[in-house]
Amino acid sequence: MEKSKRIYMDYSATTPAKQEVVDEMLPYFTEGFGNASSIYSYGKEAKQALDQARERVAALIGADPQEVYFTAGGSESDNWALEGAAFKNRKKGNHIITSKIEHHAILHTLEYLEKTHGFEVTYLDVDQDGKISLEDLENAIKDETILITIMFVNNEIGTIEPIKEIAEIAKKHKILFHTDAVQALGNVEINVKDLGIDMMSMSSHKIYGPKGVGALYIRKGVMIDNLIHGGAQERKKRAGTENIPGIVGFGKAAELARVNFKEHVEKLTRLRDKLIDGIEKAIPYTKINGHRTDRHPGNANFAFKYIEGEGMLLLLDHLGISGSSGSACTSGSLDPSHVLLAIGLEHEIAHGSLRLTIGDFTTEEDVDYVIENLPKIVQRLRDMSPLYESAKASGEVK
Amino acid sequence: MEKSKRIYMDYSATTPAKQEVVDEMLPYFTEGFGNASSIYSYGKEAKQALDQARERVAALIGADPQEVYFTAGGSESDNWALEGAAFKNRKKGNHIITSKIEHHAILHTLEYLEKTHGFEVTYLDVDQDGKISLEDLENAIKDETILITIMFVNNEIGTIEPIKEIAEIAKKHKILFHTDAVQALGNVEINVKDLGIDMMSMSSHKIYGPKGVGALYIRKGVMIDNLIHGGAQERKKRAGTENIPGIVGFGKAAELARVNFKEHVEKLTRLRDKLIDGIEKAIPYTKINGHRTDRHPGNANFAFKYIEGEGMLLLLDHLGISGSSGSACTSGSLDPSHVLLAIGLEHEIAHGSLRLTIGDFTTEEDVDYVIENLPKIVQRLRDMSPLYESAKASGEVK
Amino acid sequence: MQYSEKVMDHFMNPRNMGTIENASGVGEVGNPQCGDIMRIYLDVDDNQIIKDVKFKTFGCGSAIATSSMATEMIKGKTIKEALELTNKAVAEALDGLPPVKMHCSVLAEQAVKAALIDYAQKNNIVIPELEGYEFDDAHDHGDEEE
Amino acid sequence: MQYSEKVMDHFMNPRNMGTIENASGVGEVGNPQCGDIMRIYLDVDDNQIIKDVKFKTFGCGSAIATSSMATEMIKGKTIKEALELTNKAVAEALDGLPPVKMHCSVLAEQAVKAALIDYAQKNNIVIPELEGYEFDDAHDHGDEEE
Numbered sequence A, B: 001m002e003k004s005k006r007i008y009m010d011y012s013a014t015t016p017a018k019q020e021v022v023d024e025m026l027p028y029f030t031e032g033f034g035n036a037s038s039i040y041s042y043g044k045e046a047k048q049a050l051d052q053a054r055e056r057v058a059a060l061i062g063a064d065p066q067e068v069y070f071t072a073g074g075s076e077s078d079n080w081a082l083e084g085a086a087f088k089n090r091k092k093g094n095h096i097i098t099s100k101i102e103h104h105a106i107l108h109t110l111e112y113l114e115k116t117h118g119f120e121v122t123y124l125d126v127d128q129d130g131k132i133s134l135e136d137l138e139n140a141i142k143d144e145t146i147l148i149t150i151m152f153v154n155n156e157i158g159t160i161e162p163i164k165e166i167a168e169i170a171k172k173h174k175i176l177f178h179t180d181a182v183q184a185l186g187n188v189e190i191n192v193k194d195l196g197i198d199m200m201s202m203s204s205h206k207i208y209g210p211k212g213v214g215a216l217y218i219r220k221g222v223m224i225d226n227l228i229h230g231g232a233q234e235r236k237k238r239a240g241t242e243n244i245p246g247i248v249g250f251g252k253a254a255e256l257a258r259v260n261f262k263e264h265v266e267k268l269t270r271l272r273d274k275l276i277d278g279i280e281k282a283i284p285y286t287k288i289n290g291h292r293t294d295r296h297p298g299n300a301n302f303a304f305k306y307i308e309g310e311g312m313l314l315l316l317d318h319l320g321i322s323g324s325s326g327s328a329c330t331s332g333s334l335d336p337s338h339v340l341l342a343i344g345l346e347h348e349i350a351h352g353s354l355r356l357t358i359g360d361f362t363t364e365e366d367v368d369y370v371i372e373n374l375p376k377i378v379q380r381l382r383d384m385s386p387l388y389e390s391a392k393a394s395g396e397v398k
Numbered sequence C, D: 001m002q003y004s005e006k007v008m009d010h011f012m013n014p015r016n017m018g019t020i021e022n023a024s025g026v027g028e029v030g031n032p033q034c035g036d037i038m039r040i041y042l043d044v045d046d047n048q049i050i051k052d053v054k055f056k057t058f059g060c061g062s063a064i065a066t067s068s069m070a071t072e073m074i075k076g077k078t079i080k081e082a083l084e085l086t087n088k089a090v091a092e093a094l095d096g097l098p099p100v101k102m103h104c105s106v107l108a109e110q111a112v113k114a115a116l117i118d119y120a121q122k123n124n125i126v127i128p129e130l131e132g133y134e135f136d137d138a139h140d141h142g143d144e145e146e
């Protein structure tokens, strides 16, 4: 197998930690390993490292350091924000509003709140680009509504939601607003104060930091229940001995993301557009999913008619290219991605989706290589496909 | 300050990661960084690493690998076990039994279940050595009892609880039994099958693995609700992109703990006994807390009358020695440690407690150094203490 | 999820991929909603021997591999022999399939049977083994996978 | 939690630690339950000048440091001046205390006052500023600390 070439195009799934990040983490494993909550010198070093990381993450999103609470990742942050807000405000009401295209860390948490704890959830539709309608949102609000949670940037199709406008509506109705910004962090401009966000989930491993670390921004004054109860860490809001190396790594990654922001976005946008344009020209019967411009700078999402995604991923992998698909086969469920269905794709087309997400280590040559090879792969699978054969027979395909 | 000498004696708070552990983690930060759930080669490497780590942790506790679920640490494992079991079995009953000396990750979670979710909790007393009474346990069981959670080894005083006997009682009454084995792991023999444990919490950073990783053992057949909802990771039981480097490190640490177990326990026990005996001889008006023999091999816990713990820690730190104390001042709360009060210590004596916990990097010389210097520190503080002065005046102290 | 080398080989180099003009029998199972369609073409001679067989498949890697293997297993065989093809045999011949992918082998078995039924109908033959044959929903993806 | 260098200095090298035999006044505040006791001894001359002062303290590092600083601040001063000693002044002189430790400075101020009250009683003097003085529970450890 031609595995020597390795082209990683799944940065939205996870990113490698940057070398600078790992370098900064290393001393904290074996030397500066103390418990940040303890009094002796070992602990003080850990505490200082923790403080610096908190400042760096806060700086990336325009927050005060005391508003940043470290967690074990995006999923925990999402769970915490939703359950914490729900249980804290139960007496006020039991209604929550979200969208149909949220990450499972949101959707499954809400399902759990519905089934096990008696909350009621409204799932807003999105348009064909994946955007929610502000009018729908206004209409969904009831007296019992205690929380609105809408993601900042969708992880599959890259669409950016109108966060500022959503926050304004939430504020007008005095409802808490949470956003899952796991995909947005480092990729779109975020200033939590300007945007009026009450809570925001972040994850380190999507911005070249280590896995197993994340954060929840909680605006000063917003009170939610704890999710992980126990010790007094994170100002008594999130128990567990602090993962100092991980947090230091996240801090460094945040710092790099802040400093390199402009460059990063420009480069990704350029390569992404090249990729989308190249594939669109080279492969007929292709749909581009997600909003064309209000979009994650590194996200390209295609649906190729007549074929199924898993085979594509395997053939791409054979050429050293890593991508992902919203097909049912790759997720192990019966249905293709809920996001693709929510933007109106038919099942059979959704099965043929391919997400290629690029990042800081992607090169122009990588993109060229994909544009050169993907058309052959798609054609090969179409030649095997009874659907393609039927489409040719019916004249749908020439 | 004489900071060149550094004697870490707070291994029960956290341990440094061993170099072998860090070495094994490193490649997974920057290279084998793929998402374990994805299909392409990057992901496969991650998956294999994950499987190996799971086998290693399972081997340390005599479990099947499929019974081990990775989490972000001991606190999350505790929260998950308790909330998951509570909510899953709510229809059967709302009563939970625990002890008064559990870690806060247990106690505060139970408090939350009481206050916010209407559960009822019985807190068992312990004797002067810190052991629960099996008779009390039997008597506390009601028809509504759905869960018993008793820690394996206490983190402050090192006492080992009668886990096998507790498990038998739980089984007889068909009640789930969870144990917080964060301090026990790697330090006492654990075979979950022989012991009859249903759920068990573990944490990596207490056994020379990285921070921010832990595991929950869930016996096959035991069903509990999820705590972190979202993606299908950990066989759909714990969402969140897997922290591969962290998990790999935990796996390696577990492997080392298993292989070196006998040696580790023998060495620690010898040094601990030397330390306890040495201090007991050198410092009058001292109480040794915890069971003398059924005890964590590295744990020494003293209460020195007439003085307060924080000053001791500061003076020890000045000599490069790190320890911890159950005094109120170090925890930032009004009361001294709930564990010390539960074993019957009076407040003023509990304030003078000092926990020194030794580990794999502790040397004979370290112990000698402490035995040489601690008496001077205690005497210095006693000389400042009005309580000591009064005790001399009354003849209590000669 | 991991495929055996055999599965990968049959996916990368599928045997008998294509169509047969004026086939003696054509069978199609699955539906695009669920992400799998298999179509099998048979060329059966007068001695009821399967002289040639081809497939077209829309579906994941294992769907293509099981189609390829199934066609290879019945090529040159009699109809009677082809009737004995089970999904287990296909999966075993591929050195196993991941649990979530077992339905692909079921689909392959069904596609062969569907082609045989079509052949029987076209030729007015009764194949007793296929009387009342039911195509269950093969899509039991299971619930416990990663 | 972190102490300033001044706090560490006064903790490591406490000034005026000890007792005074036949002191003009002795004051003790705090209780062992809460983990802090401060006892202050005064030697006041006929001109109401504090010629000497000593302390004994059971408590954390900052309790010892505030005792040390407070005694230093009133040594050689008149009673009137000593009465003006506030907990804030003690804390400031130490370059600040962590929020959870502010009660130690309150305790130090109270210990000085208690010693002065004892002196007044022993000498049948009325110190108007101390009439009806109340020793609040200084133990407001706060709730938001680490």
Ligand SMILES: Cc1ncc(COP(=O)(O)O)c(C=O)c1O
Binding pocket: A239, A240, A241, A242, B012, B013, B072, B073, B074, B075, B076, B078, B103, B105, B151, B153, B154, B155, B180, B182, B183, B203, B204, B205, B214
């Ligand atoms: C007995 C016990 N349980 C739970 C924990 C919490 O573990 P972690 O800090 O990994 O969350 C600890 C350690 O802090 C512990 O000693």
Ligand SMILES: Cc1ncc(COP(=O)(O)O)c(C=O)c1O
Binding pocket: A012, A013, A072, A073, A074, A075, A076, A078, A103, A105, A151, A153, A154, A155, A180, A182, A183, A203, A204, A205, A214, B239, B240, B241, B242
């Ligand atoms: C939008 C979104 N939310 C939440 C998550 C979960 O983050 P983590 O894997 O760090 O738990 C992800 C990534 O998997 C994501 O893309």
